[in-house]
Amino acid sequence: MVRLSSTLCVLMLISIANGAADFDSGLGDLCYTCVCSADKTSIDCSRRGLTDLPDGFNSQVTKLNLSNNEFNTFPRNLHTFYNLVSLDISGNRLNELPQDALFNLTALEELNLSRNYFESWMSLNPNEAFQPTTSLKTLDLSNNKFKTMGNLANRELIISSSIETLILERCEIDSIHGRSPLSGLSNIKSLKLNSNPLIRIQSIISSTLKSLDVSNCALSTINHNELMYLPSLIYLKMSHNYRLELSSTAYNLFSDSLKYLDISYCNVLQPNLQGFPNLRRAILNHNMIRFLRSNEFVNNTMLEYLDLSYNNIGSLKSDTFRGLTLIKYLDLSWNEIANIPEDTLLEMPSLTQIKLSRNYLTNVGHLKSDSVTVLDMSSCEISSIGQDSLEGLQSLVDLDLSRNLLSHIPDSISSNTLKYLNLNYNRLSFVNNYTFFMLPRLIGLSVIGNRFTTIWRRSYFESNPYLERLDLSDNMWRCDCVDGNMYDFYEYVTLEPSKKEESYNLVCNSPITLIGQTWLEACYFVWNPTEKIPNPEGLIWFITVMIVGLTVCLLLVNCIKRSMHRRLAAIQAERERQVEEARDRLRQLRMRAEQEALCNTPDPRDLIAPPSYDEALSMPKVSASCHSLNETGTGKTKRKRGRRKTKSSGDLLEETERNGDVPVLEDIEISEASNGRRRHRPRREISRYGSHEVAELEQSPGARRRRMSEYNAEYDSPNDDNTTVEVQAELERPLRPRLRRYSNDDIRESDF
Structure with a gap:
């Protein structure tokens, strides 16, 4: 038994896992294309460019959105979503709904076929098509082109026992004829x-219709019996029918069930609401009503909200609102009312709020009401208010007299209930002291944008213990900081705990030196003289702190200067060291250049041009043989000597001596013998050159170097083994390019 039970548990787990896998795989393609919720009950396929529903089904999907796609035909496989509650297929290209399109969708409650x-x-x-959907509540067919709502060949327009809301907005319907289009909609x-x-x-x-919306249509008239076939109608909206008029004859519109009526933005000349005894809310604004008759609303005893604003009403009668025993809100603003009888409001014992703004009332009058709490008389050109004008309003709490022409408030204006008084933007x-003396319950007083110049006193509000808010901005206050009353009133208005106004709202308008400054900015040092005149102890401490601060600053400056000097000295030393190194490198380069110049100096004999024919004739004859210039003049055996291609340092010295001014009588040539010993070979004395050749040889580099060596030899010590060559300024010129040396047998013109 134990093994059997464990086997069953394993099988159950496997089946559950397979079911979960099937659940995920069933919506695989659908959730890959669309957006699925976490619990897979809501699928959003809107704006995907779909022409057909992707494969996949799930019995737990309750909301499917296929709007704004490219469907030409209704999806065929929707019957697999048999638990679907909401289906949105609006914004497609459907032009036909098959009979079995909604088959098996028994749980469907909302169907949106708009914009097809x-x-x-x-x-x-x-x-x-709609009979299988036994739970369908809302059907949206708006933004299609049905043109009419006539029945078709004695057939019902739509047959459904469950539809409660039918939306046909913007369907270009211009007529309703034949049998009722709602006869097939029993609910x-x-x-x-x-x-x-x-x-x-x-x-x-x-018999079941409760709400009818025909606003923004082209209605001009409505028959008096049109609403008699709608016994359950509660809400009727006919606004924005600019030619609609309510009949003024004895056969008015009649409906016992109607409670909400909206006829705003029409062409109504008279309210004519006598046929709606149970009406609770009536909106008649933006019409052409010119006057209200006596007992105009006598049959509307259940009316609670009446909006007659934005009309052309010019006068009221004392019994105009008779019968409105339950009305709470009355809006008469934006009319042309010039006078209100005193007893007009007494006919409405439940009235709590009345709006009379934007009329032509010149005075507040002596209105009487035991229930009115909010009275709006703003922008009415009121120039005077009587001392006892508010005594008849026994429950008045909020009075708005802003944007009028009031230049004076009578003393001791009285009201035991008034809490908020708005006098903004008057004169x-x-x-x-007696202006607000008889307003003991006053909580908020606003006088923004008036012409007050003299600072008020605290004593003006001694009889107003509940005052919490006092708006005084945008007035022309004259600031006299020496006056103690100004400081006293400033503290009363701005200090906690009974703060009544923000200090930045109190701005001086005169004298001219204080224009634009707040009271506190203008009078701070006058109200706080101790902060303006320093005491001796404070001055001593200030001087001490200043001296210490200056000393610290000087020390810091000196430290900074010293550190900068040290840094500059280090930089200068480093710069000098670098210059010296550069000079040493330059000196070495010059010595190396000098040595290279000595090695690369061409043979002077190669630089001397041969004598011309005339010069050769004028030259003296030599006694010795001219077969070889290497011959000696001793008469001994003449031996020829070959010329070496390269020259050693000894050869350079020989040339130097040979090319000098003093003739060389005998020169010793050091040569290497084959056995490694050195032997001295006497050379013959070279004959002198011509006068022009001697002049050129005197200026040759060899002659200059010889004279330099003779000059340096006078100062050298006899113990020195090496000879130091000092480069003169004239040798610091750039090195000449090395000339190619040619043999005597191949002399070129370019060599000269």
């Missing part, structure tokens, strides 16, 4: 036909 190419109701197969609750060129609404019959310039 449906042009006929028959292409939807409306009598068969319809909301119908949206807005933004269609619909001229009339008729033949709309439904007020003066208040005193």
Whole structure:
């Protein structure tokens, strides 16, 4: 048994694993193309350019988005998603819905087919296609081109017992005719036909319809009995029908169930709401209503919200609002009302908020109401307010008198309930101790943008213990810092814990030297004289600190200077060392160049041109034989001597002596014998050259070097073995290019 139970557990685990693998593999392609949620219950395939649904199915998918693709036909394999709750296939190219398109989608609640190419109701197969979806609640067919809502060959427009919301916005529907298009929708609750060129609404019959939206259409009139076939209608929106008028005859629109009515932005001349006894909210703004009759709303006893703004109402009567016992909000702004009777508000015992702004009221008047808490009379050109104007408003909490022409507030204006008083942007310039004396509950007072110049006093608000906010900015305050009242009022307004205004909002406008400065900036040193006049002890400490600081600064400067001098000296020494090294290298280079020049100096005999024919005739004859220049003049056996191609240092010295001014009588040549011994071989005396040749030889480098060596020999000690050659300035010229040496037998003109 134990083995059997363990085997069953293993098999169950394997099956669960296989099921999970099948679950993942079932949506493999679909989730690869689309975006799947973590639990695989929501799939988003929008904007993928799909023409067909990718392979894959999952019974747990509840939301599928196929919008904005390229579907031409309805997907065939949607029946595998039998737990689907929401399907969005809008923004495609569908023009037909097959009968079995929604087969097996019994859990579907929302279907969006908007922005497709449906042009006929028959292409939807409306009598068969929606019957399998027994749970369908919302059907969106907006932005198609149905043109009409007429029945087709005595067939119902759409048959579905579950659809509650039908959206047909922007479908170019211009007429509704024949039998009711809603007869096949037994549970319809909301119908949206807005933004269609619909001229009339008729033949709309439904016992369950609660909301009808025909706004932004082309309606001009509505028959008085059109709403009688909608016994459950609660919400009716007909706004932005610019030619729509409500009938002013005895046969007005009638609906016992209607509670919300929106007829804004139309051409209504009279409210004509008598046929809606249960109406709770009526919006009639932006119309052409010129006046309100007596007992205009006597049948609307359930009305709670009434908006008549942006009309042309010029007058009211004391009994205009009679019967509105439950109304709480009344908006009469942006009209042309010049006078309001005192008892007008008494007919509305539940009224709490009334807006009268943007009218032509010249005074506050003596309004009476036991319920009004918020009264807006801004921008009404009010120039005066009576001392007892607020006494009739027993529950007034917030009064807005901004942007009027008030130049004076009467003393002791009284209200035991007023908490917020807005007097911004008027022409007020003066208040005193009695101005707010009778406003004991005042919490917030705003006088921004008036003409106050004299600084107020703290005593003005001794009777206002609950005052928390006081807005005083954008006034023309004259700052007198010496006046103790200014400092006292500044502390009262800006200091904690009862801070009433920010200090940066209190700006001086005069005198001219303080324009634009805040009260604190202008009077700081006047209000704090101890901070302006230093005491002796503080001055001594200040001087001491300054001396110590200067001493420290001097020490730092000296240290920096010394370190800079040391650094400059090190840099200079390094620079001198580098210069000296450069000079040594240059000296060595010059000596090497001199040695190379000595080695590369050409034979002077190669540089002397042969004598011309005339010079040769004028030269004296020699007694010795001219067969060889190496012959001696002793008469001994003449021996020829071959010329060596290269010259040693001895040869250079011989040439130097031979080319000098003093004739050489005898020269000793040192040669190497074959046995390694040196022997002295006498040479003959070389005859002198011609006068022009002697002049050239005197200026030859050999003659100059010989004279230099003789000059240096006078100063050399006899113990020195080596001879030091000093390079003269004239030898510092650049080396001449080495000349090619040629033999005497092959003399060229370029050699001279």
